[in-house]
Amino acid sequence: MKLRWPRELPKVRLCFLLGTMACAAQASEPTHFPDAQASDPATLGWMVGSPPPADRILRFEDGSYFRFPQMRWSVANFRQLMPTVNVSRGLAGPSMLERTSSGEIDALTFVPLGGDEPMTWQQSLLANYTDGIVILHRGKLVYERYFGVLKPEGQHAAMSITKTFTGTLAALLVSEGKLDPERMVADYVPELAVSAFGNASVRQLMDMTTGIHFSEDYADPKAEVWAHAAAGNPLPKPADYQGPRTYYEFLQTVKPQGRHGEAFHYRTANSDALGWVIARVSGRNVAQLLSERIWSRLGAEQDAYMSVDSIGTPFAGGGLNAGLRDLARFGEMMRNEGRYNGTQILPPEVVTDIRNGASREDFAKAGYRLLPGWSYRNMWWVTHNEHGAFMARGVHGQALYIDPLAEMVIARFASHPVAGNAANDPTSLPAFEAVAKHLLEQRQ
Amino acid sequence: MKLRWPRELPKVRLCFLLGTMACAAQASEPTHFPDAQASDPATLGWMVGSPPPADRILRFEDGSYFRFPQMRWSVANFRQLMPTVNVSRGLAGPSMLERTSSGEIDALTFVPLGGDEPMTWQQSLLANYTDGIVILHRGKLVYERYFGVLKPEGQHAAMSITKTFTGTLAALLVSEGKLDPERMVADYVPELAVSAFGNASVRQLMDMTTGIHFSEDYADPKAEVWAHAAAGNPLPKPADYQGPRTYYEFLQTVKPQGRHGEAFHYRTANSDALGWVIARVSGRNVAQLLSERIWSRLGAEQDAYMSVDSIGTPFAGGGLNAGLRDLARFGEMMRNEGRYNGTQILPPEVVTDIRNGASREDFAKAGYRLLPGWSYRNMWWVTHNEHGAFMARGVHGQALYIDPLAEMVIARFASHPVAGNAANDPTSLPAFEAVAKHLLEQRQ
Numbered sequence: 001m002k003l004r005w006p007r008e009l010p011k012v013r014l015c016f017l018l019g020t021m022a023c024a025a026q027a028s029e030p031t032h033f034p035d036a037q038a039s040d041p042a043t044l045g046w047m048v049g050s051p052p053p054a055d056r057i058l059r060f061e062d063g064s065y066f067r068f069p070q071m072r073w074s075v076a077n078f079r080q081l082m083p084t085v086n087v088s089r090g091l092a093g094p095s096m097l098e099r100t101s102s103g104e105i106d107a108l109t110f111v112p113l114g115g116d117e118p119m120t121w122q123q124s125l126l127a128n129y130t131d132g133i134v135i136l137h138r139g140k141l142v143y144e145r146y147f148g149v150l151k152p153e154g155q156h157a158a159m160s161i162t163k164t165f166t167g168t169l170a171a172l173l174v175s176e177g178k179l180d181p182e183r184m185v186a187d188y189v190p191e192l193a194v195s196a197f198g199n200a201s202v203r204q205l206m207d208m209t210t211g212i213h214f215s216e217d218y219a220d221p222k223a224e225v226w227a228h229a230a231a232g233n234p235l236p237k238p239a240d241y242q243g244p245r246t247y248y249e250f251l252q253t254v255k256p257q258g259r260h261g262e263a264f265h266y267r268t269a270n271s272d273a274l275g276w277v278i279a280r281v282s283g284r285n286v287a288q289l290l291s292e293r294i295w296s297r298l299g300a301e302q303d304a305y306m307s308v309d310s311i312g313t314p315f316a317g318g319g320l321n322a323g324l325r326d327l328a329r330f331g332e333m334m335r336n337e338g339r340y341n342g343t344q345i346l347p348p349e350v351v352t353d354i355r356n357g358a359s360r361e362d363f364a365k366a367g368y369r370l371l372p373g374w375s376y377r378n379m380w381w382v383t384h385n386e387h388g389a390f391m392a393r394g395v396h397g398q399a400l401y402i403d404p405l406a407e408m409v410i411a412r413f414a415s416h417p418v419a420g421n422a423a424n425d426p427t428s429l430p431a432f433e434a435v436a437k438h439l440l441e442q443r444q
Numbered sequence: 445m446k447l448r449w450p451r452e453l454p455k456v457r458l459c460f461l462l463g464t465m466a467c468a469a470q471a472s473e474p475t476h477f478p479d480a481q482a483s484d485p486a487t488l489g490w491m492v493g494s495p496p497p498a499d500r501i502l503r504f505e506d507g508s509y510f511r512f513p514q515m516r517w518s519v520a521n522f523r524q525l526m527p528t529v530n531v532s533r534g535l536a537g538p539s540m541l542e543r544t545s546s547g548e549i550d551a552l553t554f555v556p557l558g559g560d561e562p563m564t565w566q567q568s569l570l571a572n573y574t575d576g577i578v579i580l581h582r583g584k585l586v587y588e589r590y591f592g593v594l595k596p597e598g599q600h601a602a603m604s605i606t607k608t609f610t611g612t613l614a615a616l617l618v619s620e621g622k623l624d625p626e627r628m629v630a631d632y633v634p635e636l637a638v639s640a641f642g643n644a645s646v647r648q649l650m651d652m653t654t655g656i657h658f659s660e661d662y663a664d665p666k667a668e669v670w671a672h673a674a675a676g677n678p679l680p681k682p683a684d685y686q687g688p689r690t691y692y693e694f695l696q697t698v699k700p701q702g703r704h705g706e707a708f709h710y711r712t713a714n715s716d717a718l719g720w721v722i723a724r725v726s727g728r729n730v731a732q733l734l735s736e737r738i739w740s741r742l743g744a745e746q747d748a749y750m751s752v753d754s755i756g757t758p759f760a761g762g763g764l765n766a767g768l769r770d771l772a773r774f775g776e777m778m779r780n781e782g783r784y785n786g787t788q789i790l791p792p793e794v795v796t797d798i799r800n801g802a803s804r805e806d807f808a809k810a811g812y813r814l815l816p817g818w819s820y821r822n823m824w825w826v827t828h829n830e831h832g833a834f835m836a837r838g839v840h841g842q843a844l845y846i847d848p849l850a851e852m853v854i855a856r857f858a859s860h861p862v863a864g865n866a867a868n869d870p871t872s873l874p875a876f877e878a879v880a881k882h883l884l885e886q887r888q
Contacts, residue, residue: 047756050723051692057755060527061680077529079749080756083504085524088597091745091769093537153532153740235680236505248495279494296597301535303747305523311501312491312524 033417036126039069041148041415046073047080061235072415075157075396076131076150078321079305083234085314087304088291089326095299095341097325102142102442105135110434113370113426124431128397128424129416131156132324136409137439139332141325148415155302155321156413159394162306162320163271165330167379169289170206170274171350179281181206188277191248196256197273204260205274206378207358211258214267227253228269232309247272247313263365264358264376268317271379275316287314298333299341300326318394324411331400331409334390355390355404357382370425387436395419399428406436477861480570483513485592485859490517491524505679516859519601519840520575520594522765523749527678529758531748532735533770539743539785541769546586546886549579554878557814557870565878571871572841573860575600576768580853581883583776585769592859599746599765600857603838606750606764607715609774611823613733614650614718615794623725625650632721635692640700641717648704649718650822651802655702658711671697672713676753691716691757707809708802708820712761715823719760731758742777743785744770762838768855775844775853778834799834799848801826814869831880839863843872850880 033039046056058065058074060081065074074081106122125133131150135143150156173179179188181203186193188202196212197205204210215223227243231250244250251273258265275286282289287306295304304326307319329340334354338346357375368374375382381391387405392398397414399421410432416424477483490500502509502518504525509518518525550566569577575594579587594600602609617623623632625647630637632646640656641649648654659667671687675694688694695717702709719730726733731750739748748770751763773784778798782790801819812818819826825835831849836842841858843865854876860868 050720050729051690051755051757059680059754079523080527080529080752083524083526084528085521086599088746091538091597094535153535155530236503246495276494285494302532308524310503311495313495 033068036129036147039072039129039417041069041072041076044069044073046070046149047077068417071396072129072131073149075413075415076148076154078157078307079155082307084305084319084321085285085287085308085312086291087287087295087306087320087322089298089300089303090291090296092299094301095329097136097141097329098139100137100140100142102135102137102439105143105435105438108431108434108438110430113430115426119427119431121431121434124427127427128412129414130397131413131415133410133412134324134328135435136328136332137442138407139336141328142439143435144325146324150324150413152323152325153302155305155323157394157396157398158320158322158327158392158413159318159396159398160268160271161327161392161394161398161400162316162318163268163379164392164400165290165294165320166271166275166278166286166316167206168346168350168354169278169286169293170202171353171378172293172346173278173281174202175347175350179277185273185277188280189273191252192273192276195252195254197251197254197270200260202274202277205270205277207362208264208266208270208376208379209261209358209362210265210267210270211256211260211262212265212267212269213255213257214269224254224269232315234308234310237310246309246311247315248276248311251276262362264363266366266376271317272315274379275314278316285312285314286316290320294330294345295326297341297343297345298326298329300329302326324413327400327413328409328411331392331402331411335402335404335407335409354378354380355382355388357384357390360384368422370422370429385433387433389432389436393421395421397421397424397428399432401432403432403436406439408436408439410435477512480573480591483516483573483861485513485516485520488513488517490514490593491521512861515840516573516575517593519857519859520592520598522601522751523599527752528749528763528765529729529731529752529756530735531731531739531750531764531766533742533744533747534735534740536743538745539773541580541773542584544581544584544586546579546581546883549587549879549882552875552878552882554874557874559870563871563875565875568871568875572856572868573858574841575857575859577854577856578768578772579879580772580776581886582851583780585772586883587879588769590768594768594857596767596769597746599749599767601838601842602764602766602771602836602857603762603840603842604712604715605771605836605838605842605844606760606762607712607823608836608844609734609738609764610715610719610722610730610760611650612790612794612798613722613730613737614646615797615822616737616790617722617725618646619791619794623721629717629721632724633717635696636717636720639696639698641695641698641714644704646718646721649714649721651806652708652710652714652820652823653705653802653806654709654711654714655700655704655706656709656711656713657699657701658713668698668713676759678752678754681754690753690755691759692720692755695720706806708807710810710820715761716759718823719758722760729756729758730760734764738774738789739770741785741787741789742770742773744773746770768857771844771857772853772855775836775846775855779846779848779851779853798822798824799826799832801828801834804828812866814866814873829877831877833876833880837865839865841865841868841872843876845876847876847880850883852880852883854879 108121109118186198231244302323304322306314333340337348358377363375383389392400397416399412401410552565553562630642675688746767748766750758777784781792802821827833836844841860845854
């Protein structure tokens with residue numbers, strides 16, 4: 001089997017999402033990586049032993065935890081590396097996830113984007129450096145696999161899927177009349193009046209159509225991405241440190257670039273700013289509100305958690321860690337118009353609004369070659385395909401894929417060596433579509 | 445109501461249990477403290493707001509988190525301040541804790557140790573700076589209260605109750621023949637041959653009758669307590685730092701003092717050394733083993749967690765944080781000879797051995813004026829009273845009190861300003877006995 005899609009993709013350096021200095025270490029990484037089996041974190045034995053061997057110890061402060069393949073351990077163990085805040089599931093029993101069979105999924109084949117030879121579903125799991133994957137069909141568990149160090153009773157970094165929870169919470173507050181999407185951000189957070197966010201509308205934040213200057217040029221030590229990472233780093237700041245010291249301080253320094261409302265620009269800072277708005281409006285930080293309004297009502301089987309900055313601010317743009325099945329439960333709730341575990345968790349109109357998406361023209365301006373015709377609404381990625389599928393996405397392959405027509409939810413955690421999902425979309429999106437097609441055929 | 449027991453007790457500086465430098469900050473604290481209501485962390489609003497006011501922000505690195513009254517927030521939020529490792533409850537539903545009434549407990553009266561005027565149970569809750577307390581009678585929940593920032597769905601520092609879990613796990617391994625209590629510590633952990641622990645028996649570790657030099661003189665910058673704290677601190681070490689860098693490195697530096705096996709000496713380092721032995725024997729660290737062998741079998745309603753050092757070693761001497769009801773479930777399992785949630789979690793002989801206690805003469809040499817006739821076995825405190833009560837105890841008022849005759853378990857989390865339990869025993873131990881007496885009378 002030969003694939004034409006490139007193994008050496010430009011490295012989309014989104015590792016700042018972790019709010020750390022890890023990217024400094026990553027900048028010197030090779031662009032060829034060991035494959036999924038050679039990089040298996042269980043085989044490599046990171047942090048195993050009493051004490052672990054010196055070359056198997058991973059640390060937060062020196063960035064070793066986020067080099068590849070080390071990060072394959074770290075994404076399932078962030079709480080051992082940094083302070084975190086709990087997202088309680090409450091104390092009741094978990095909602096049942098009934099199991100059933102839906103035929104042979106492993107042998108399903110698909111043609112990767114840009115390729116011309118088929119690949120099996122099972123092969124795609126390794127190609128995508130999958131750590132865990134769950135498929136629900138009509139709410140029942142039809143497929144579940146774990147790799148490396150992730151287990152069902154474990155929590156994995158959701159990366160930018162965090163944004164989707166932040167956006168969904170904002171949409172919920174909007175539906176309750178507590179948050180007006182047409183009002184300016186500074187109306188809710190006066191401290192942001194000095195920043196580019198101040199005269200953006202809440203809607204523009206939620207759909208990431210703000211015009212802000214946020215450089216991700218890692219070669220430039222003055223790039224905003226470094227200030228964001230340093231601000232969010234929970235470790236004590238160096239004595240000579242002069243920059244912003246928290247997410248909130250960083251957000252006030254963000255400068256304008258272009259006009260608001262004209263194009264989709266994927267910038268993590270929008271989610272952090274939205275998190276601030278949510279905190280002001282609700283009197284809860286994002287972790288607390290997520291627990292109260294969603295997590296504790298899902299019948300989640302595990303608490304989730306979020307990383308925090310040095311003053312306890314949950315990282316609304318990328319700090320969530322959760323169990324895989326619980327992520328699937330959240331997806332199933334979305335598939336069921338907001339209803340799950342016997343409760344209407346989100347009003348149906350919130351879900352409908354997300355599914356309907358936003359402006360596809362605004363989205364097209366961002367130039368995602370692999371996502372033609374998509375849009376971004378309330379921090380969800382909307383495919384606008386024939387099945388009406390929509391997604392939550394996070395760097396290194398985190399995915400929650402909801403296909404309403406096929407009555408299917410796929411939740412996946414991964415640790416792909418390349419941050420940007422352009423590296424795994426070719427072997428992910430058509431694979432998800434192949435399962436959807438299979439499940440639709442099963443139904444007939 | 446006048447009490448004769450002193451409000452100004454010598455401060456037993458056991459805060460090193462946290463493995464931090466917090467005691468430096470504490471050293472200049474007053475010896476008069478605001479009372480429970482004036483120090484209520486919910487009222488004081490620590491870490492509330494977006495951002496919190498500057499004078500309400502608590503940090504790990506500067507020790508502010510462990511000053512009083514700030515620590516009343518911190519003990520319910522350690523994971524926001526430092527890296528931690530999960531102790532999974534597994535994924536099944538929690539075991540039921542049925543509720544029932546057992547008469548009016550709040551109005552029960554008792555005479556504090558060293559006092560001559562009665563106090564009510566309800567008054568004792570404030571006197572002890574209680575954060576949460578649960579009473580089980582015959583396994584049913586007959587009393588439950590929370591104060592400050594602790595909630596049922598929250599986890600509180602168990603402090604040295606951690607030791608009791610470590611000791612119980614060791615006893616379990618002994619019962620399975622995996623650990624021989626008569627063998628030398630160095631037989632299991634050769635690295636400890638150079639230390640005072642090397643030629644101690646595992647039994648001496650488990651009962652804390654080792655002869656080790658472990659000064660807790662905070663005025664002495666060379667005291668072992670500082671080295672222990674610095675070694676366990678998960679933050680990056682200062683550039684000029686020369687000392688041990690992990691719990692394991694610290695343990696190898698512990699020097700002998702006196703002979704092993706002659707007297708009870710309460711020294712946290714014994715628990716850490718036992719944790720190392722356990723890790724070697726089981727191939728699991730204490731957090732993993734605790735999850736596998738106890739926590740996931742209790743039907744706990746929440747995961748617990750442990751603080752870790754810079755290489756992920758769980759702090760076996762004091763790092764556990766757990767839900768209050770789950771601590772009570774553990775106590776109920778002990779009351780039921782190791783059986784709980786439909787499972788024999790510990791062999792009955794392990795529990796019997798603990799209840800029988802150890803040498804009361806060895807214990808008496810330690811000079812605990814308020815604990816006459818007690819002993820210490822497998823890191824449990826055994827009262828040898830007429831009810832056969834035994835306890836797990838942690839600084840600042842953490843308590844798990846099991847009274848077999850009264851068929852009663854009391855689990856309490858607290859944030860008393862004085863670390864040493866001599867400060868709260870006068871209003872705790874007779875209060876527990878008063879409830880036991882009440883429940884025995886109810887039965888008749």
